[in-house]
Amino acid sequence: MRFAIIPGDGIGKEVTAEAVGVLTAVGERFGRTFELEQLPWSADYFLQSGVTIPPNGYDLLREFDAIFIGALGDPRVPDNRHARDILLGTRFELDLFANYRPVKLLDERLCPLKGRTPADVNFAVFRENTEGLYVSVGGRFKAGTEDEIAIQEEVNTFKGVHRIVRYAFEFARTRNLTKVCMADKSNAMTHGHALWQRVFKEVAALYPGIQATHYYIDALAMYMVLDPGQFEVIVTNNLFGDIITDLGATFQGGLGMAASGNIHPGRTSMFEPVHGSAPKFAGRNIANPIGAISSAALMLETLGLGREAAAIDAAVLKAVRENQGTQDIGGRLGTRESGAYIVEQIKGDKEQDR
Ligand SMILES: NC(=O)c1ccc[n+]([C@@H]2O[C@H](COP(=O)([O-])OP(=O)(O)OC[C@H]3O[C@@H](n4cnc5c(N)ncnc54)[C@H](O)[C@@H]3O)[C@@H](O)[C@H]2O)c1
Numbered sequence: 001m002r003f004a005i006i007p008g009d010g011i012g013k014e015v016t017a018e019a020v021g022v023l024t025a026v027g028e029r030f031g032r033t034f035e036l037e038q039l040p041w042s043a044d045y046f047l048q049s050g051v052t053i054p055p056n057g058y059d060l061l062r063e064f065d066a067i068f069i070g071a072l073g074d075p076r077v078p079d080n081r082h083a084r085d086i087l088l089g090t091r092f093e094l095d096l097f098a099n100y101r102p103v104k105l106l107d108e109r110l111c112p113l114k115g116r117t118p119a120d121v122n123f124a125v126f127r128e129n130t131e132g133l134y135v136s137v138g139g140r141f142k143a144g145t146e147d148e149i150a151i152q153e154e155v156n157t158f159k160g161v162h163r164i165v166r167y168a169f170e171f172a173r174t175r176n177l178t179k180v181c182m183a184d185k186s187n188a189m190t191h192g193h194a195l196w197q198r199v200f201k202e203v204a205a206l207y208p209g210i211q212a213t214h215y216y217i218d219a220l221a222m223y224m225v226l227d228p229g230q231f232e233v234i235v236t237n238n239l240f241g242d243i244i245t246d247l248g249a250t251f252q253g254g255l256g257m258a259a260s261g262n263i264h265p266g267r268t269s270m271f272e273p274v275h276g277s278a279p280k281f282a283g284r285n286i287a288n289p290i291g292a293i294s295s296a297a298l299m300l301e302t303l304g305l306g307r308e309a310a311a312i313d314a315a316v317l318k319a320v321r322e323n324q325g326t327q328d329i330g331g332r333l334g335t336r337e338s339g340a341y342i343v344e345q346i347k348g349d350k351e352q353d354r
Contacts, residue, residue, distance in 0.1 A: 003066050121252070
């Protein structure tokens, strides 16, 4: 299998190096050849060449089985133009409409919610990834004056809402889950989110075995904190999904722990940790690589390599349970040492296989 690897900026480069080490180790363990082709697209590349992504960049990406991205964002590019083209551009151009973000607590000690255990925090969020408020429709008038008007439009299409809601129900059905919750703000956003209401009801009717519930997004945020155990699958729009998955990441032990996939079934999809480039942490060997490593596992699972993904997940779980991690999760290891520990577990399990 061929993977495009875009380490990106800041800690993105450091955590990607560890994810690559893990992919190589799991490939060796299961006798698979993973071709990992590094692409240099980043703030450095942009500042040197003036190019964010080459003209044939998206076509190039389509030729891979999947794409792995570290993180993008650099204070030297204040408008984040390169990140927009590389990250958002790939999501839009490759039509990666399903942003899959599992919220899974690995160890009780990491959860800031009092008394919550891994049994209480285990759900999937599906965020619509190609529409909503992120389509950059709008404009500024009289910018910089006291009369400035700024308009940012939210785009919701029947097709866009339908396919993400359907994807969430299909995810539940194929995993024998019984609950899907949709979150919107249809009480205040009476046009766009009325469409979400209509589509959710229509799709839910096709899945009589699955309990379909609804919360307004503000209530959902509250219930995520008060009673996360009630959720199995959450589906929501681009902005709300972005926000609630950072909240979800804190349940798992912080942004450094959270993984994600940007998926279009049957097409080249893209996997990345939820966190950004954390410039403050860059170059210090302190970033937690687990979000990136778990994203690599998600990538393999999505491509049908379930055993390989499970081997990575088991190694991560062991590292977390043994407190062999970075300082953000209470450990003493650096980024490289944390990645190396997980690689050792994967290799060690191979010894046991023999
Ligand atoms: N997908 C992406 O590439 C992505 C996502 C979010 C932000 N960004 C960009 O990243 C830059 C920094 O943004 P930010 O500071 O708001 O968000 P961030 O996720 O980079 O960092 C926020 C804080 O979360 C913690 N954190 C994040 N990743 C961690 C890790 N692996 N290990 C330990 N702690 C970690 C740190 O305390 C950090 O200061 C900006 O340019 C932003 O646009 C990119």
